[in-house]
Amino acid sequence: MPTGAQILINGLVDGGVRACFANPGTSEMHFVAALDETPELRPVLCLFEGVATGAADGYGRMTRRPACTLLHLGPGLAGGLPNLHNARRAATPVVNVVGDHALHHKRLDAPLESDIGALARTVSAWTRRTYYATELAGDVAAAVTAATGPPGAVATLVVPADVSWSQAGDAPAAARPAPARHGLVSVDAVTGAAGALRSGEDAALLLGGDAVRGA
Numbered sequence: 640m641p642t643g644a645q646i647l648i649n650g651l652v653d654g655g656v657r658a659c660f661a662n663p664g665t666s667e668m669h670f671v672a673a674l675d676e677t678p679e680l681r682p683v684l685c686l687f688e689g690v691a692t693g694a695a696d697g698y699g700r701m702t703r704r705p706a707c708t709l710l711h712l713g714p715g716l717a718g719g720l721p722n723l724h725n726a727r728r729a730a731t732p733v734v735n736v737v738g739d740h741a742l743h744h745k746r747l748d749a750p751l752e753s754d755i756g757a758l759a760r761t762v763s764a765w766t767r768r769t770y771y772a773t774e775l776a777g778d779v780a781a782a783v784t785a786a787t788g789p790p791g792a793v794a795t796l797v798v799p800a801d802v803s804w805s806q807a808g809d810a811p812a813a814a815r816p817a818p819a820r821h822g823l824v825s826v827d828a829v830t831g832a833a834g835a836l837r838s839g840e841d842a843a844l845l846l847g848g849d850a851v852r853g854a
Contacts, residue, residue, distance in 0.1 A: 643772035644673040644803040647736070647779050647796075652679045654783030656707045656734060658698055659683065660691040662719075664711030666738035669803040671709075680707070688718030692733075696722050699731035705786045707734045713753030716795075723762040723793050730790035734782050735763065741801035742770065755797050764792035769799070772807040 641649075647670065651659070660683045663671050674682045685691035688710055695706035708723075710716045716737050726733050737755055739745075745752065759766045765785035769778045778796055785794035835842045 640806040640808055642669060642673065642803065643769075643775050643798070643805050643807060644669040645676075646772060646775040646807055647798065647803070648673045648677045648680060650776055650779030651707055651734065651783070652677065654705070654734075654780065655787075656705050656783065657681060658695075659707040659709055660685055660694045660698070661709035662686070662688045662691045662711065662715060663709050664715065664738065666740060666800040667709055667711060667803070669800070670736070670738065670798070688715050689722055692719035692722035692726065692735075695733050695735075696726040696729065696731050699726065699733055699791070700729060703732070703791075705732035705734050705783060707736060710735070710737045712737070712739060712751045713755045713758055714751055716755060716758050717753075720758065720762055727762045727764070727793050730792065732786040732791040733793045734779075734786050735759070735793055735795040737795060737797050738803070739768075739797050739799045742799050743801065759795035759797070762793055763795040765794040766797070767795075768797040769802050772802050772805040775802065775807070 657679065658681045659674060661671070662685050671682075674680060683694065685694065691708050691710065695708045698706040708719065710719055723733070723735060737759065739755055740749055740752065756766055756768060765782065767778055767781065769775050775798075782794040782796045786792055
């Protein structure tokens, strides 16, 4: 029977994630163990959260494929926020996995306890906490879909330690991320831009997204 951590790793691989930039702690050890058993997902240990999130941002910008970050609790997420902010502004696809205390431990208000969701929402287009290992396949597929949908986004999945170590019973059916659908520019927008350029008046082109990332 697979553990939640194994389901999470398999879901990331199924979603096309091939690199995980990690600054893990004790809450993420089962994820790390599962990562070590999965050659399809390359782990990159980072000694500072800002390096992990900055590397994921750069990887996503260069490859246009989602990278995964692995951070430890709220303080670890806080250390990575500046570059997650940059990733949000650049519409970089990042699946941001944040470990948390076991659910039964939350009431004890441990020294690193914090409102991870509130922190994550400042930089994420999508945020979810998983409560059961049986939900992870669907949650990670939803995270990848949110990260890779146009134009690209940071999607944060909060995974408590007991969800990672728990067994999910029968292996759940793999949940495939929905294919990304990039919108088309309207005819009116193209016509309007062409008219502005032909008018003889001063005009400027504001380019972003895939328009500045090569052919």
